[in-house]
Amino acid sequence: MRGMNLIAAFEALRAVPVLEALSTGTVDAAVLSSLGFRDAGAWQKLAGVYFGPTRHRKLQKAARDAAVGLSLDALGVVEKHTRKLLRGAAVTPWELRVELCSLRGTVEEIDRAAATRVREYNRGVEDAEKKAYGRRALKGGKNTDGLGNRTFTVTGPERVIADVLGGIRTVAGQLRRDDPRLTYEQAMFDAFLDTRGGGPAREVVITVLPLPESTKVLRQEGDETVFARTDGTTITGAELVAEAMADEGYVGIFDPVHGGVNMYRDERFANFKQRVLLSAETIVCPYPGCTTPASECEVHHLTAWAEGGETNIRNLTMLCRLHNARNDDDPDAPPRHGRMERAPGGVVHHPPDGGPPRRNIHPIRDRSAMALIST
Ligand SMILES: [Zn+2]
Incomplete structure (x- = not known):
């Protein structure tokens, strides 16, 4: 096949036309599988979502219209994040699909943008943390690769994971200073074994809290305001108050003119x-x-x-x-x-x-x- 024809063939592989062809039976998922498209089964399911029967025909069409030009991988990412929308959020799954289908960029960019939007919607849900905690998991570790290694993945609340990794990173840093030949990943593995069950040293995590917001937080207003933390996680005003009461983490308050104002913790750390x-x-x-x-x-x-x-x-x-x-x-x-x-x-x-x-x-x-x- 000539180069131009090949490009045209790839162009035709955008999400909406492929899903339509799958839903009408013009193309068979089993045939795509035998051609080596390993995601053909997932595409068949997507075809059911975007072209199958639903009580939300208008929104389904709006989502298809918004998705024109999106790749199959991008639409797969949209569906992955739509499944993470919690019941009780301010949007319905179909409204979210319409919104996410209008994202543009590389698959990775759409992935990150979609995760951020769903996170914002989920923050407004009562018991969001409890529901998210229900999806905690440790998976894999069952298959051995050609080198004799195995891999597992751990999923949990961002603060728990950041906390665990922070402790491991502290030990890994010491290991790399002792042996500069260690790569970052190797040192993290060694530190993980070292710190297993041992309650690793905690990293100091600071929450950046602008002074005008801090008064709201201390009055326990503005619970939905989101603040950044130095370990790359975020926290709401309500969570911050709870944390300030607990004996972990540091809350720094910064005034635009005078700089650091105070940090809530034990006075002996002055x-x-x-x-x-x-x-x-x-x-x-x-x-x-x-x-x-x-x-x-x-x-x-x-x-x-x-x-x-x-x-x-x-x-x-x-x-x-x-x-x-x-x-x-x-x-x-x-x-x-x-x-x-x-x-x-x-x-x-x-x-x-x-x-x-x-x-x-x-x-x-x-x-x-x-x-x-x-x-
Ligand atoms: Zn200097």
Whole structure:
């Protein structure tokens, strides 16, 4: 077959025409299977959904119209996520299909976008967490591959999985420092065996909570507001209040002008908690152009201790050893290197020539706590 003909043949393999052909019997799933299309059985089921009898004819047609141009794989992804919609959500499965069928992009992009939308709808369902927990699973591990290895997958609430992996990752990091030849995956496996049942060390997870929202949360309003956490999971205001009461996780509150305000946990962690808040605020040393990560920085007093500066969070910032040493601590002495000061949106550098203050515009700082609440 000529190249152009082949392209035309692939074009004809879009979801809607194939499913229509399967539903009318023009094409037989068994024939497609024998041609090597391993998903033919799943396509037959999809044909039943999109062309079969239903009480929702209008929405079914709307979904087909929206799906014009989608590939079979993309429509398979839409169906996978539609099955995860919980009963009691603000949309019906058919309304969701219409919405998801209008997504465009690669199959992976549609997969992620659909997961996010379904998650948002499910958040509004009473007992959503309990229902999701009902789908927890450990699967596989029964088949041996040619090397003699086996694989299993674990499915559970994002916070449980992130927590377990966080502990394993901490140990894996130590193993890789001891033996740099270990790949990340190998170290994770070794750490998994090490930490089995042993209650692995917890990673410090911070929830970024903008100050205006924090008052709502503390008044237990705005329960549906969603906040990001440093382990890549999300949490609602209601869950946050519950967590703040429990003895796990950290909740950092950041004010757009003054930076870190407080972190709820045991008072004996005072110094540690200041470091954690200041690190989340800046991510890297705030000196313009510096790339030293906050984890390698020192705590710097913006108004020097000798000048009466206090050890409270408004007067502190992380600063690398070099830029800490070079800071003009005495504001009345002749300027040499300039000095760091707190400004709305974060800590800035005032140059010695009296020019305008400058920020460190390192791109990772777009994801710092201060950047997240200042936009
Ligand atoms: Zn620096």
